[in-house]
Amino acid sequence: MEQTKYSKIYRIMHWAIAITFILLLITIFLRLTWLNKHNVSNIIQDYLSNNNMTLTEDQSIALAKKIRKPMWDWHIYLGYVLTGLFSIRFLLPAFGQMKIQNPLDKDLTTKMKFQKWTYIIFYVCVLVSLVTGLIIVLGPKEYKGSMESIHEYGTYYLVAFIALHVGGILIAELTNQKGIISRIINGSTRKE
Structure with a gap:
């Protein structure tokens, strides 16, 4: 692979x-x-x-x-930082960096489609959390209660995504993608 x-x-x-x-x-x-x-x-x-x-x-x-x-x-400050980071993340493809995942590519395996759909769903959930957080802090007060209810659900998807992400990384590292942890840390496979 x-x-x-x-x-x-x-x-x-x-x-x-x-x-x-x-x-x-x-x-x-x-x-x-x-x-x-x-x-x-x-x-x-x-x-x-x-x-x-x-x-x-x-x-x-x-x-x-x-x-x-x-x-x-x-x-709140970290929410602003995350909003900025995600804004940069979605601008980078325009500059040839960090392509957006396409889960509809016909050449993908079922596993790869699952991975890409997981990221798409994660990005949508993050977007909802960021928008509701910004409305809570900066928006009209009459929306605060309903936005807080939606925003609080973010904890669940985040913990679930982290568990899936770390589990997937460990499985990849121990099976067909040895060195994936080294590559995401320093850009190359660790020296043996």
């Missing part, structure tokens, strides 16, 4: 997008776990009750949101 060679621009874009997604996932993970507004509110309430002070639940949740706001600001 012919080994795919990854250009420098391809590798830079791949890793910039991958790192941005990982950082976005970290902000989501923190928001859903340790920095969940209810968890932080409970910590505040426990501290205040141990010091004979009180706040209403609404006040402690408002304070919890202020505490976690800098972390959530990073989520």
